[in-house]
Amino acid sequence: MAEILAKALYNFDADVSAGELNFRAGDVLIIVNQDIGDGWWEARDGSHNTGLIPQAYVQLVDPPEPSFPPPPPPMASAPYKENYPYNGYGYQDSGGGRPGVLQHQQQSAEDWDDDWDDDDDDGSSASTGAGSSGAGSIQQELQGGGNFGLSQPNRDSKASISPPSDVSKYGTVKKSFSRFSTFAKAGGDAFLSGQISGNVPESDQIHILDSVDGPVWKPIDSPYTCTISSPKKESKLKGLKSFIAYQLRPSFTNIQVSRRYKHFDWLLLRLEEKFTCIPIPPLPDKAISGRYEEDFIEHRRKQLQRWMNRMVQHPVISQSDVFVHFLTCTDDKKWKQGKRKAEKDEYLGMKFFLTLNTPPNALSMGEVDGRMETFCKFVKNMDDNVRSLLNVCQDNRKKQQNHFKREYKKFGDGFKSLAATFSLDHSHGSRELTSAIEFTGETYNQIGDMFEKQPVKDLEPMMDELFEYKGVLSAFPEVLKLHEGTIGKAKECQRLQQEGKMAESEVQSQLQRADVVSFGTLAEINHFQKERVREYKAMMQNYLTEQISFYSEVCLCPK
């Protein structure tokens, strides 16, 4: 089992007599125990000294969002992962940032996914061929090797140049200095000026319709589902290599296919490079160690299922060739053919907008501006809300299972001790009271246990939902920036026209193409909002139903 490594963020002057471990900022430590509690971990340094360290002073070496503000001091409430049964792998922050050098070293020590090329030994370099603007660098990285199967979503690697936290920093995307860079990288100029074009066959076109809320993706004709079940440990090379295989069964074929995490990761890359105006949420994090523990495997299965649900419900993604190929292909040879085809897909980056079939009317620039400004604020605020609610839940979950439980147990024990004393008195009429108090004591102990068990029913499903949204929201800023860049360019054209530096027909044609980007982005925003309403309604309903049933049970207890 690989070691968990962490890098010290700050100096720590330890109280060695209390079992603490000294370290300097920048030191690399081996984390030997994350179950100490109260914000402490046990660690070993390079000189083989072992001791306690404040968790908040170090960063695991696949660091989540290094650009985020410094963590709170160690007396603050411990993060969710501390008590989560999945050893913390489930809820690591999954923002931007590629894994560091240590991560790669660690990765190479693993047998995980290093057999990718085995599946693909027929020269995948050919697949870069048609990879157009913006996706090219990703392709290169992909072939460059070493990061196969990493859970960091591809879009996040772009985000490390202009990270999602920009949105937080600048309030709205408008003020982001990088709004043009995203646009430029994606090939925005070439698209708007009409330099890239293509005749997309009707069958490959994606339709956008008008609705009361503005542009929407054409609804799915035949919605389907896909269950992910039975994660199994499998092995190959006579047991030298082992991996987890997930069984997928889409409802429209009802034929089971087996997929590994690396296949999901490959799919994610395809979706990210293709669907330029659709935020693709990251996959659940990959395990660093202990990845075969049952709890972890089952938890990741659930997270993958959530990810899958979101994808199959998406009117564009669920109908795309690459996605259907992923869900249905059972034949090795066909799998490789489909894989190569997807990797050669021409309509990536800004070219994706060539595939959009939009309503004929032009959009009002002012209206689009207004909606986008509101939505940028929405994304920023919701991201804050979700993170803060997630913290509240994490904290509350810990409190319920520790403090709250303990409070009720103290009453339980207090009443039971009193009953034990009262049982010394055998006088007339005393026994009834004694056993009532004994029963009350038992009841409060039970209520304590109920508090311990309750989070599984109400808090954890809510946390899963919030956590998933954290991922979706982190993928949105790139989409918004691309649109922002497009609109900026369009406005520049209008200005040039006013100055007589650009012909009206040229300007009109650029504005038309900008409208396509707006149509796509607004359709996706509308889709997001519709799903958000549906999912948060379900989340709140489940939470409140469970809360009511919990407190009802508490009420019933003493009766």
Place this chain on the structure above:
Amino acid sequence: MAEILAKALYNFDADVSAGELNFRAGDVLIIVNQDIGDGWWEARDGSHNTGLIPQAYVQLVDPPEPSFPPPPPPMASAPYKENYPYNGYGYQDSGGGRPGVLQHQQQSAEDWDDDWDDDDDDGSSASTGAGSSGAGSIQQELQGGGNFGLSQPNRDSKASISPPSDVSKYGTVKKSFSRFSTFAKAGGDAFLSGQISGNVPESDQIHILDSVDGPVWKPIDSPYTCTISSPKKESKLKGLKSFIAYQLRPSFTNIQVSRRYKHFDWLLLRLEEKFTCIPIPPLPDKAISGRYEEDFIEHRRKQLQRWMNRMVQHPVISQSDVFVHFLTCTDDKKWKQGKRKAEKDEYLGMKFFLTLNTPPNALSMGEVDGRMETFCKFVKNMDDNVRSLLNVCQDNRKKQQNHFKREYKKFGDGFKSLAATFSLDHSHGSRELTSAIEFTGETYNQIGDMFEKQPVKDLEPMMDELFEYKGVLSAFPEVLKLHEGTIGKAKECQRLQQEGKMAESEVQSQLQRADVVSFGTLAEINHFQKERVREYKAMMQNYLTEQISFYSEVCLCPK
């Protein structure tokens, strides 16, 4: 307003830069603010330096139970009084220990109760006359002046020689080294040997009957109640002196009488010196300062009412001349006559047992031993239970009003922020969810407030009951020791008879007299147990009813 003084128990090396105040064990400090929280007070030393001090390091100068184990360090949960609206006067520990020198100094600086002799200027020294064994010294102390109106019950002054904590230390009274001293002081030898005697008129006799549970006090023929209402600030000497007058109205006369705290205190002394086998609970503590604050006055009225309820329900006390005099006398002259009569009462200490009219049968020494041993254990354990439950309540009360409330508020605020963000989206179907989440946020804030307000309904009544029992239980060990001494002496007589050193008739007569003490003590134990069952039943019922109604309300909230 008099200053609150405290004596340092330990050295404290302060962090002066953090506003703390240095002091050495034994220093006397003036407490200037008890509302700092987290176990800290603000204090001023003799050199007029002011700063924060750990509350647990000092002791207020009317020190509760100085022989108790040292208090926990300052990070431990704050005591009940810290947050109690009555500024902590309600729940000071009321165990043994006379007030120290400082207390007396402070007392003399007060105008409180120093007019006692005004009521009694006709030479109360005459009243020592008939004060028999055990009570004599108390009488002397009483006339010695300076402690009039102090809330420390008289029995506690005896307890400081053999304090209640002996029972805790030695498990049962059996092993207490002081068992004979209590007995001797009360005049036990003289009583058992028949040297003190008297012909108590039938009308003054107290009857003990047989029951299934053993000896019981003859029930009250006409039970009555007495309400204490309208504590009023009154003044005399043209407003130079002010005091609180409580209005008492016993149901059997329905005539209101006005009594001051010092009158209650005088009554307490009378009851303690007279009813040798009846534990008289202490009065609520007297205020040191701020005694005219409304909260405090009302709280003390409630505590006095509880004390009064216990007294009027007692079959012996409620029928006694001194008690009836206290409840009924409205005439100044008659008051003084009755007062003198009570102070001259002959049947105090062991002589009280001369007034008992017991069943004719002899008691089995073995049986009495067994019951007493069990009951000693009962008292010790219940005392522990009550104190520990009181701690649990105090702690829980604080947690509910702070931590629990905060937890629910955090959810409330989290949901409300989310709703505020969601309100940015005006798309179809979004508003319903937004207002539902807004409502949920409001609801969780309300639940937070409910947690804050709930203790008044369930925890505080329970704490009042527990606190009162702490007083009753603290008065029991003296009663039990007296009985233990009596039995010890009786056994000695039996031994002397076996050794031929004492005549059988003499032994029988001593055993008979010892039986009277056992009858009285057992009758009181049975009374205590009956009341205990009744009162704890009511306490638990109220607590659980309120708890159920609380959680039901929580359930109804989100609907």
